Every structure is written in structure tokens, then in C-alpha cells.
Amino acid sequence: MDCSKQLRNPQAEEQQIHQWQTKSELSAYSVHDQSRRSANYKPNIWKYDFLESLNSKFDGECYLIQMQKLIKDVKKLFVECKESDVIAKLELIDSIRKVGLNNHFEQEIKAALDAIASAELENNSNPCISSEGDLYAAALFFKILRQQGYQVSQDIFGRFMDEMGTLKKSTSGNVKGMIELLEASNLAFEGEDILEKAQAFLIATLRDTNTMWDEIDSSISKHVTCSLELSSQRRVQWFNVKWHIKAYEKNRTNQPYMTTLLELAKLNFNEVQATLQKDLREASKWWYNLGLTKNLDFARDRMVECFMCAVGLAFETDHKSFRKWLTKVINLILIIDDVYDVYGSLEELKHFTRAVERWDVMETEQLPECMKICFQVLYNTTCEIANETEEENGWNQVLPQLCKVWADFCKALLVEAEWYNEAYTPSFEEYLSNGYISSSASLIFTHAFFATKHEEGVDDSLHMNEDLVYNISVILRLLNDLGTSAAEQERGDAASSILCYKREMNVSEEIARKNIKSMIDNAWKKINENCLTRNPKISSSYINITTNIARVGHILYQDGDGFGDQEQGTRALIQSLLVEPLS
Template sequence: MGSQAYDVAHERRSANYKPNIWSFDFVQSLRSQFTDVVYKSWAEKLKEEFMHTLNEEEELSMVHIVDIISKLGLSGVFTKFIKDALDFIASNMNMTTAGSKDDMLKTALCFRLLRQHGYHVSQEVLVHFIDEMVPCKEEVGYDLTTKVLELFEASHLAMEGDEILMKAKHFSYQYLVDSRHHQYLNDDNLSQQVTHSLKGPCHWRVVWFDVVHQIHAYEKQVNNNTNKILVELAKLNFNITQSMLIEELKQLSRWWNDLGLIESINFSRDRLVESFLWTIGIAFEPQYALLRKCLTKVATFILVIDDLYDIYGSLEELNCFTMAVERWDSEELQQLPECIKICFEALRTTTAAITDEIQREKDCDDISIYLNTAWGDFCKGLLSEARWYNTNHIPSLEEYLRSAWITSSGPLLSLVTLLCTTDNESDSLKDKLLENQDLVYYISLIIRLSNDLGTSAAELERGDSPSSILCYMVEAKATEEMAKLHVKKIISDTWKKINKELLNASPKQQPRVNLIINIARVCQFIYREGDGFSVPNKDTRKQIKGLLIEPIQLTMD
């Protein structure tokens, strides 16, 4: 059914977004010497040398090595070693018997690593340490701080009902905050570790965004040949991975340039490189090239469509656009501005191309219904929020979140992640979507609430649709600061549910589960210092330079 012509005066708004700072020519000029096969051969040699040094490692050393390998971005290089080491630790450590305060570092580290990798470990293993530590909270010292730091990290693996871990989190957080003011903490490495952890625990961090920091931090601590080899391998692996990512970015830059969409619209953010950064955080390993490619394309369109609904379109235009996306039929758009029609055609063409590429690469059945439906749901949610804006309606927080978890883009990004990592085995895609639906909801909440925390001030100033901050302020008659604390508590509580999903995932499911969780981790990073998409801030620019432009200097001959 065709749409009637609309002759409605509508004032086009502007978000005054900053222009793209990464030009097409600049991206195409990026080069890396580490594409040469000689570097891959060198990396293999370093891996062999490292493995030869691990024959007689003690349990404590082994668990530290697993932790270091993970933080240095080498988990994919040492997958079998990590699994064998954690199997050994889980089966040989007496995880039900608490030891003395001297064992706290080892036990807390083992607890964190085992839970992060899906091993069932009771919080009870930490109870005696906490009972011993709380009376000593006034004590301050280097050794004690290192143990409390690891306890703080372990506490972020809590699930609902883990009251012991909640007690550990409260105590360790306060201890670490207070410790920064003590004179003894003059060790730069430990001081930086404390500050880094308080800013964001490792379980919430994006591994690849943190890897350069971890390489430089660990390099200062190396004290034997094993560690030196590991640091050099981490540097080389980073540079090799960076060279691969540069080539992928250049290819995507050519696609975006050839599409020419951004030249046809004047209301949207042009953020291809930032979108690619997001996908690197979700999956940086070589085997996920298809996922990065498809996610980047989807992410660029999420921004465009979001800006269409938030900034440009009238309610009548947006209603037509939503119906067009639901039906994948441009007939509804005939009377709308040319830029909206161009936007729809670009979305439809790109979605069809993504569908074809996934089906070809994965040798799977028609998946178009899944992507088409997800885009339709996304647009319907945005339309609801546009109605709130146009009618000056401020919903309750509960009503807001019923729509906002969908418009967070979490379901859409999670769907693409599942589609690109399907193994085409007996369990159907429908089953995979069903078994991950709770996890997708949880990570979508974190995406939306983290976004709101980072963008609420600018959105209030522009008069955009209400955010969770404003909804709670009105509903609870709370101050902005109180509302932000409430939202942060929801995020923290949601992580407990995510931790349960991670722990309940089978070994086969774990890789996909971790990829979906990474979507939330990336979002928390992007919005931790404000809106890292709309305003490419210092953190975002620094990450792009560090991960895609500047290699790490090698030290060994």
C-alpha cells in the first residue's frame, strides 16, 4: 500500500556531531611491515622456546602464567596450554579448604581464572580470607595490597546470591581506595595496577583494548628468560595482528567510500573507523575476519538509522520508514525526502550482501529472515522512543527499558555474532538464538545503561528522547547523581547474571558466549569518558592510534 504525500512542517534538528577525523586517504595510506611471513615464523619460534621453559613450573607460577598469557592477548596462541593448566589447577588444588592469609593471592587468582573459563568454583573458598582480612583493614603494606587487589578482581565474578563475594568487593574496594593515600605505596607498578583496577576490573575490560598497557606494565616486571620470551612474543603477536586488522580496515574503508551514503545525508555521524574499533574489541583473532567485516557494516548503519530517528525524521516519516523496514519494501517511502529513500536502499542492499556472504562462508540455509526481523525490531523500538519525544512523554524506568534494551543494538549485534560464528552442526540457529536470549538481554541492558551514563548530559542539552537517567530522576524524584548511582547498581547487578550465564555455558558454547559478553565490555569502554562515538574523545582516538596505527617496538634480535 503506497503512502500518501505528507505536507507537514518539520524543523530538522542538528546534533552538531564532529566530522570524521580519519579520512579515506589516511586510512588507505596505512602500512605495516609485519604482514611478511618471516614474522609469523619468528612468532612460532618464540612460542616453541617459551613452551620449553615450562616443564617444571610450580602450581603458583603456572596460574600466574595463565593470567599473564590472557592479559597479553595470547590466549588464542596457547589455547591447549591454558586448558590443560586450568584442568590441572582445578583437579589438584584443594579448593574447599582455606589456608592462611599467605594463600589468598593464589586462591583469589585461581578462583577468578577458573570462573572466567567456566569452571564451577564455590565462593566458600574465599570466606576464611575475608574473615581474616576485615579485622586487618587498617593494616597497610605492599604484600597485603597485592593480595587485596586480587581479591577485588575475583569479587567481580560474583553471581546473584554470592554474598561472600559482595562482602569481599566492598572491603577490597574501600581498602584499595584508602591505600592510594598511604606513603608506602611508592612502587610505581603496584600503584598503577591499583589505579587501573579501580578504573575497571579485568573481567569487565576489553582484552585487546588493554593489551598494550599490559605488555608495557609486565615488561617492567620481567625477571627471567621465560618472561622475556613471553613479552617479546606478545609484542610480535600484537604487531602481526595489527597488520591483519589494518588490511581489513582498508577494505572496509573502500566499501564505505564506494557506498557514498554519508555524502547523501547530512544528519548522521560518519564513524567507520570507530565502528571497526568496536568490532576489534569483540573479536580480534584471525578466525573472526568475517565477523569483524559484518559487524562493522552493521554498526555503521546502526549509527545512521539511530540518527535518522533521533535527529532528522518527522514522526510521520519515521512511521513510514519503520513500515518499509518491516516489509523490506520501499513503496512506503515514495513521498519522503530523497535522503531517507537513499538511506533505506543502502540498508537493504548492505543487509542483503551481508546475508549472502554469511550464507556463502558458512554454507548455511537462508538467514535473511533473522536479519530482516532484527532490523525491523530495532526500528520499531526507535519509533516508540521518537513518539515519546514528540509527545513530551517521560516513561517510567521499567517502560523505558522495555524498549531501550532493543534499541541499544545489543540484539542486532548479538545476532550478527551468532550468524557469523555458526558451526553448521546439528543444533539449529533457532536453538542457538533461544539458548542465548537471556544473555543477549543482559548485555543489551549494559549497552543501553552505559550509553546513557556517557551521553545523558549531551542528550539533555539537545532535548533528545529521555534516557534512563532522566526517567529515574522523574520517577523517583531523584537528583542526577542519585540516578547515575542507581543505573550503575543495575549494571553491577546485571553483571552477576552475565557471570551465571558464562558459568552455565558448555565448553562448546563458551566461545560464542564470550564474544557476546565482549559487546557489553566494548560499550562500557566506549562510553566510560563520555560519548566515544559522537565525539571521538581522547580515549577513543588513543585506542585507534595504539591498535591500528602504531606498532610496538620490538627489543630482541
């Protein structure tokens, strides 16, 4: 499993791959050419020259100096906020988070929330949870404290609800409060029936009355639509920053700090975007130099989407190495998934899986040239990541752990290939027990672990986070199936969770999809509780990175297949996130 020899001579690596590529081009896939399947993926829309041209003027010292001044001004707001004005402090913290600035004010936010939590939960002395408090204040209090990992009970909403889980008439007209309560309800744990009933009522009510509010206030209507479509708990925070900045600009509140906050938020967005553009140019150069798209033309060429996913896990400027490694990993996940789903025969896939299990290039001798190249790139890239993470973060024995998760991933894909070849439809439970591994979430989790610093070892971390990783994996698997199953069924791919559920339960596709969405909701409740009751040795930042795997899944598969169809899926988001600065 030692890869030091290969890493010592990168020129030899490139020459070997180039020789294979040349040989592959000459053979033109002559072996079984006619029997290979095709997913008919469209060509990549993000061209190399365009990505190389990305360059931001906001990557300059003058903007950083301006940002530092504005950060000091916002820090003063925490001091100027009256101790008794709990709602004003909560709104300030909420605004900071929405416009993507919370990483600049972690100490101030913690100090403010420690004081609020102490006063509210111990003395019950402030208006947020006392009988005089209104729905908006209570929901905002609950949402922010639970988001930040504080113990807070759903019971604070009891006085607003009747026995049927309907809002009392005295509060049912409070639109701001209803929106906040809907957001708060998406932070529920299993068994929190007050929040569950409130959510069901609010979804039905807000859907029925949203058209009416559109006539009164379009900003409220858009906020309602956004919350109903996907709650903030299930969105990648950074992906929504631009939307929130523009919404605050259109609807200026009476808060005097908003002008300063928005000026800082826009500078911060543009500064982060400038960093991301540099990272993207590096990733694009790596991908271009590999030349895999010439030889693996059956696979998805989606480097920019892979980079976007890495940004979704960690956007902060100090996570440059993390994004570089994760972009490569997600690219390899896509390619290998297409090797198993589209290209390889069952016998070839068994050889490929054995090569990954044994981590041995010699095992690929009987494979087509393109699959040899694929394994060699996996081998070299994984060795590179292992070496760099050991050097940067002080880990030992990284490579065996990375090899294991790649082997588990390939074995799960092989099971699905065997099901396809045997025309076998597994039970839903059988499908999911394999599908949560083939979702690739645990593979991404392990790479993310080594890309960040921790007090505990990987074995301890995997054990402590076993439930969290499982539920994230289930969500990613089910979201993927909801978004891609129609296209996969059309081309005759292996059974998805929807088909397995339909056949086993003898129900329509509509009911199967509805019940699978309920399973995703239940998995999120478990994640919410996992995040709150996490081991104190594990940082909240790392837990957020891990949970973002599920959030990225929602973005990718919300409107179909975000990897397969670039135009319909992620183009607008990438344009906004990585190309267009804020004015």
C-alpha cells in the same frame, strides 16, 4: 523478501544510489529543511587518505616464522613448570592472557587448569585453597579458574575475612593479594555475599591508600587505579594488551620466561595490527564508495570507531569476515539511530519502519531522498551479509532472521520518537523494556551468531542465551545513557533512563546515576553466571564474543560519548590499537 535480483547486479545498485545521491544533492534537503534538528556532530577526524596509507612492515613471512619458534618455546614452559608449583603455572597462564596470547595456547592452558582444578577442588591438597595459602594465591586461583569456566566456590576467601567483610589484619597489608581479590570479586554471581562484602571493603581501602602506594611503587599505584576504574572482567582484553606488555617491561618479574613471552607478545600484537590495518583499509574503501556522508550530513561519520567495535568483539586474524560484516552493521546502526533521533519527522519514521518491517523498497517512495538512500543501503548490505554467511558457514534462511532484528530495532526507535513527539516520560520499567532492544545488542548478537559456526540453530541459541542477551542489552543501554544523557538533554532529545528514574523515584541525578550503576553491576553478576553455566554446545569463544558487546560499551561510554566526541573518546585507543606498532 527475496533480494537475489538486487545482488546479481551490483553495478545497477551503485548506479541507483548514485542517481538518488545526485538528486538529493540538487534538492539540498528542501523538504522541511528548516524544521530538521541537528545533533551538531563534529566532522570525522580519520581521513580516507590517511587510512589508505596504513601499512605495516610486520605483515611478512619472516615474522611468522619467528613467531612460530617463540610459540614452541612458550609451550615448553608448561612442561618445565613443576607439577607442585601451582602458583607459577597460574601466573604463567595469567601473563599469557594479559598480553593477548591465550588463543595460541588453548590446549596447554586447558590441560594445566584441568590438573590444577582436579587437585585443588577434589583433594584440597595444594597451597592455593588450603589454610596455608595466602590471599594472592587464593585470589589468583579463583580468578583464573572462574574466567576459564571452572566451578570454584567463593568460600575459599572465608578464612581471610572477618564477619563484617573486612580483611583480617594478617592479610590486609598484602597489596598484590588485595588487587587480585578485587579482580576476582568482579567475577561474582548474584548472592555471593563474601565477594560482595570483600569488594566494597577493597574499593574503599584501595582508594584511600593508593596515594601512599604511589610514593612506594608507581606500578602498583597504576594497577590499583586501573582496577578501580574498570575491572579486567569488564574490559576488552585486546584493548589492554599494549598496556600490560609495557607494564611487564617496566617491572620485570623474576620469572625467567618473561623475556620470551614479551618478545612473542610484541610480535603477535604487530602481526595482528598488520591484519587489522588491511581490514580497516577495505572497510574505509567500502564506506568511501558508498558516499553516504555527502547525503546524510546530519548523521555521525564514524566508520573507524565502528571498526574498532568489531575488533573489540573479535580481534583474531581468522575473524576477518566477521569484522567486515560487523563494521557495516554498526555503521548502519549509527546512521539509522540518527535518522530516528535527529532527522525524520514522525510520519516519515513510520513509513521507514514499515519499509523495514515489510522489507520493501516501494514503501520508501514518500520519503526524502536521503532516507530512501539509507534504506537502500540497509537493504543491499543485509542481503549481501545474508548471502555471504550462508556460503561461508553453511546457514539457511539467514535473511528472514536479519530482517526481523532490524525491524525490531527500528520499531523500538520509533517508540522513542513517539515519546519525544508527545513529550512523554515513560516509567523506568517501560523505558527499559523498549530500551534494551533499541540498545542494538540483540541485533549485533544475531549478526555475530551467523558470522560464526555453531552446532545448534539460531532459534535454539536465542532461547538458550535469552538471559545473557538481555543482560548485555541492559548494560549497553544504561552505559549509553550514562555517557550521552547530558548532551541529549541539552539538545532536547527523548527521555533517558536517568531522567525516567529521577522522576519516578523523585531523586537527584547523582543518586539516579549511582543506582543505575548498581543495576549494571547486578547485570554483570548474572552474565558471570550465564557464562559459567552455558550450554556445552555453545563454544566459550562465541560466549566471549557476545560478552564483548558489553565490554565495548564500557570503553565507548566510560568518558562520555565515544561515537559523538572522537577527540575526548576513542582517538587515543584507535591510535594505539590500529596505527602505532610496538617497538
